[in-house]
Amino acid sequence: MTQVPLTARGAEQLRAELEHLKKIERPRIIEAIAEARAHGDLKENAEYHAAREQQGFVEGRIKEIEGKLSNAQIIDVAQLPRTGKVVFGVTVDVLDVDKDEEHTYVIVGDDEADIKQGKISVSSPIARGLIGKGEGDVAMVDAPAGKRELEVLEVRYE
Incomplete structure (x- = not known):
């Protein structure tokens, strides 16, 4: 993949978002899934399905940010x-x-x-x-x- 230019400030913002997703959002969603599972039947458990959907979104965004940072050419003005x-x-x-x-x-x-x-x-x-x-x-x-x-x-x- 080709390198994509990114300012140092932009890279820092992406790193901060990545850390937030990994350290705060991911554990919160895992806890929500565990709590929803405790309610029983998963087929009709809207809380469980919503938490799983959120988990998919967060994991996708984590992969996207990691990909951007790994292919970034960081330029410090x-x-x-x-x-x-x-x-x-x-x-x-x-x-x-x-x-x-x-x-x-x-x-x-x-x-x-x-x-x-x-x-x-x-x-x-x-x-x-x-x-x-x-x-x-x-x-x-x-x-x-x-x-x-x-x-x-x-x-x-x-």
């Missing part, structure tokens, strides 16, 4: 050379020239992307258009809403 260029992991302030609106984006891996928090995937049209640009450069981006002209105002290595 603080260790990157400060070239002033937009690269994976940086925070970039841009001006949407047509709308005269400023936006701040953090370029992250696909699994970390969350537009509500300003985190955009490195494979998104906006990020692809901004990669390699420096302060003062203008990027023409083919966004889903149409062509956008974005001027790079500041690149931060946070």
Whole structure:
């Protein structure tokens, strides 16, 4: 499997979720299954079936996170050379020239992307258009809403 870029912060969040699932959720579900089994007939025991379904979900998520972490290329933005260029992991302030609106984006891996928090995937049209640009450069981006002209105002290595 190919390596997937992941910020150090994103990797830490995945590790924290994995620990929570293994140390808190998994034992809680095992206890719920044992308690439901004690009620007797499992065929019509809704609590048992619900707990088993939860167990399947949690175990699936654990495998998914372990897979992501094992294939991750963790990039620590603080260790990157400060070239002033937009690269994976940086925070970039841009001006949407047509709308005269400023936006701040953090370029992250696909699994970390969350537009509500300003985190955009490195494979998104906006990020692809901004990669390699420096302060003062203008990027023409083919966004889903149409062509956008974005001027790079500041690149931060946070």
